[in-house]
Amino acid sequence: MSRSYRQFCGVAKALDLVGERWTLLLVRDLILGPRRYTDLLHGLPGLTTNLLAKRLRELTRHGLIRRTTLPPPASVLVYELTEEGRRLEPVVLALGAFGAEYMTEPSPEDLMNARWSAVSLRRRFRGSPQQGIVQLEIGEQLFQARFGDEIEVRDGTPWAPDVRLMGDLPTWGALLTGRERLRDLVKRGRLRREGPAQISSAFARSVRIRP
Amino acid sequence: MSRSYRQFCGVAKALDLVGERWTLLLVRDLILGPRRYTDLLHGLPGLTTNLLAKRLRELTRHGLIRRTTLPPPASVLVYELTEEGRRLEPVVLALGAFGAEYMTEPSPEDLMNARWSAVSLRRRFRGSPQQGIVQLEIGEQLFQARFGDEIEVRDGTPWAPDVRLMGDLPTWGALLTGRERLRDLVKRGRLRREGPAQISSAFARSVRIRP
DNA sequence: CGGAATCCTCTTCGATACTG
DNA sequence: CAGTATCGAAGAGGATTCCG
Numbered sequence: 001m002s003r004s005y006r007q008f009c010g011v012a013k014a015l016d017l018v019g020e021r022w023t024l025l026l027v028r029d030l031i032l033g034p035r036r037y038t039d040l041l042h043g044l045p046g047l048t049t050n051l052l053a054k055r056l057r058e059l060t061r062h063g064l065i066r067r068t069t070l071p072p073p074a075s076v077l078v079y080e081l082t083e084e085g086r087r088l089e090p091v092v093l094a095l096g097a098f099g100a101e102y103m104t105e106p107s108p109e110d111l112m113n114a115r116w117s118a119v120s121l122r123r124r125f126r127g128s129p130q131q132g133i134v135q136l137e138i139g140e141q142l143f144q145a146r147f148g149d150e151i152e153v154r155d156g157t158p159w160a161p162d163v164r165l166m167g168d169l170p171t172w173g174a175l176l177t178g179r180e181r182l183r184d185l186v187k188r189g190r191l192r193r194e195g196p197a198q199i200s201s202a203f204a205r206s207v208r209i210r211p
Numbered sequence: 212m213s214r215s216y217r218q219f220c221g222v223a224k225a226l227d228l229v230g231e232r233w234t235l236l237l238v239r240d241l242i243l244g245p246r247r248y249t250d251l252l253h254g255l256p257g258l259t260t261n262l263l264a265k266r267l268r269e270l271t272r273h274g275l276i277r278r279t280t281l282p283p284p285a286s287v288l289v290y291e292l293t294e295e296g297r298r299l300e301p302v303v304l305a306l307g308a309f310g311a312e313y314m315t316e317p318s319p320e321d322l323m324n325a326r327w328s329a330v331s332l333r334r335r336f337r338g339s340p341q342q343g344i345v346q347l348e349i350g351e352q353l354f355q356a357r358f359g360d361e362i363e364v365r366d367g368t369p370w371a372p373d374v375r376l377m378g379d380l381p382t383w384g385a386l387l388t389g390r391e392r393l394r395d396l397v398k399r400g401r402l403r404r405e406g407p408a409q410i411s412s413a414f415a416r417s418v419r420i421r422p
Numbered sequence: 423c424g425g426a427a428t429c430c431t432c433t434t435c436g437a438t439a440c441t442g
Numbered sequence: 443c444a445g446t447a448t449c450g451a452a453g454a455g456g457a458t459t460c461c462g
Contacts, residue, residue, distance in 0.1 A: 003435095003452090005257065008317040008384065009327035010334075011239050011303055014310030019232065021454070028222050037425055046216065048455055053426055077424080087309050092222055094305040098298050099225030106219040116220035123221075173219065214433085214454090232435075248444050259436055264445060288444075 002058065017062050018088060022047050022055055027085065028092050030065065031119050032143065033155040034080035045111060064088065093123035103177060112169050114138035117176055118145075118153055121207050124176075125151040128206035132199040135161035139169045147206055163195030163203075181210040213269065228273050229299065233258050234266055238296065239303050241276065242330050243354070244366040245291035256322060275299065304334035314388060323380050325349035328387055329356075329364055332418050335387075336362040339417035343410040346372035350380045358417055374406030374414075392421040 002020070005012040018024050022044065029035060029043055041052055056079060059065040064085035070076050081088075096119070106112060117138060131148030135157065144159050146152045167175075171190045174180040182204050185191040193200055204211055213231075216223040229235050233255065240246060240254055252263055267290060270276040275296035281287050292299075307330070317323060328349060342359030346368065355370055357363045378386075382401045385391040393415050396402040404411055415422055 005236065006318075006320050006322060007236075007327065008314065008321040008323045009239075010307035010310035010314055010331060011327070012236060012310065013313045014306040015235060017310070017313070019230075019235075021230070024226060024230075025216065025218075025223060028220075038423085041425090046455080048457090049426065050428080050456095051454065084312075087312070090305040091302070091309055094302040095225040096221035098302055099221035099223065099228070101295075101298070102224045102228070103219065103221055107217075109217050110219040111217060112219045116218065116222070120221060252444095257436085259438085260445070261437095261447080262435065265434095 014091070017064065018059075018091070020055070020058070022051065023059065024088070024092060024095065026052075026055055026059065027064070027081070027088050028119055029115060030079065030081050030085070031089060031092060031122075032115060032153060034068070034070065034078035036076055036078050040079065043113065043115065059085070089122070092119070096120055096123050100177075105177075105179070106173060112173055114141040114143070114169055114172070115155070117169070117172050118143040118155075120176060121145055121153050122151060124207040124209075126206060126208065128202050130199070130202040132162045132202060133159050134200060134203045135164040136172075137164060137166040138172045145203065145207075147203060151206070161195070163193065163197075163199045165191060165193055165200055167191040175209055178210055183211060225302070228275065229270075229302070231266070231269075233262060234270065235299070235303060235306065237263075237266055237270065238275070238292070238299050239307075239330055240326060241290065241292050241296070242300060242303060242333075243326060243364060245279070245281065245289035247287055247289050251290070254324065254326065270296070300333070303330070307331055307334050311388075316388075316390070317384060323384055325352040325354070325380055325383070326366070328380070328383050329354040329366075331387060332356055332364050333362060335418040335420075337417060337419065339413050341410070341413040343373045343413060344370050345411060345414045346375040347383075348375060348377040349383045356414065356418075358414060362417070372406070374404065374408075374410045376402060376404055376411055378402040386420055389419075389421055394422060 004016045025044060026040065029040060041049060060067060063082055065079050066082050067079055070078055118136065127149060128147050133144060133146045136143045136145065142157050144154050144157060144161055146159060167190055171185055175182060175185060186193060201211060215227045236255060240251060252260060271278060274293055276290050277293050278290055281289055329347065338360060339358050344355060344357045347354045347356065353368050355365050355368060355372055357370060378401055382396055386393065386396060397404060412422060
């Protein structure tokens, strides 16, 4: 039985469920899609295996994630958010918006991660008159964003992209913190584009990336 | 020096600052206005004095709250959110929205608190064509809400209200969790109104209170 | 190799007592 | 009123071991 604040208040009830250390970071890492135990473990250095197991048990017990098997041929055990768990996305995005102000330059000991950058796209998005599908290649990792009135960001390559944007993680970091402009990074060859510039520009505007 | 996740990610940076136990509840209790040390302590049963002092020190060091003296004649030491600290309100409201689903009936050991109910008005608000100032009297405590396009909720009686709504805490709880309807509570005398019903109705609609 | 449980140490939390 | 000081209990971090 875990500790509770015992307050009849939504904020306290929420923190009873997800206020423990690491819990909301786990949720963040599940927002883009299901992940397996070791993916989660390796994606969260500092989190130990016993604590991960414990947190996954708690989240499962509260109905916020479930353990399931991916359809063949993958047939692999993964954890994924339930519908209830998806309701935590606004919490994660609000925290991200608050914390983003404290994220100018990565400090030397800061870990960087492509997935965290991809998650931030959801909260950066402000709607776009145009629509399209962008494939983001952040180092070795692929994500796709389908945008228009809404934006959907997914792990992997579920769709056929209109345009691909390719760069390493520090490059994407510089772009997403506003330290660099898109056109400069393309000019210097740190970011590569394949496909119509019009769509990548619309995407950039929609997620507040400096053109 | 406090523990850090050391991740270059807004969510992690936010949790580095406010992810510890009690911190966000403290922020919640400061949203409606400045409070003194003992008010905070008594408003958060279970939080001990040494931990409160520690949390206040951390929040102050991070620039999220400040210690200040109320203008005379009060001349009393209080803690209040800074501008930076106010940026946490969306986080608190998002948590409240998530947790509200788990808040049907108060369990016997759940504490209730007028202030927490008043904070929830901000997240429940969805805009109103009409405007007005409602005084909420929740047990002994007074709050005011000025609403229209936006809503502002304040501790105490800063304005001249158009209408007053008076009831005890359980009554307000039943109203705000949707267990009871406004008109039934008024009919049964558990809620009293003083002032034009038109304004209290507009207010009720705007904060999703069942008419 | 993925998915844990165990053991041990260290830090944080909680309860109470005490002080300017 | 506004905090410190002290101390046992709970939780987190790290390494190792176990199981299918």
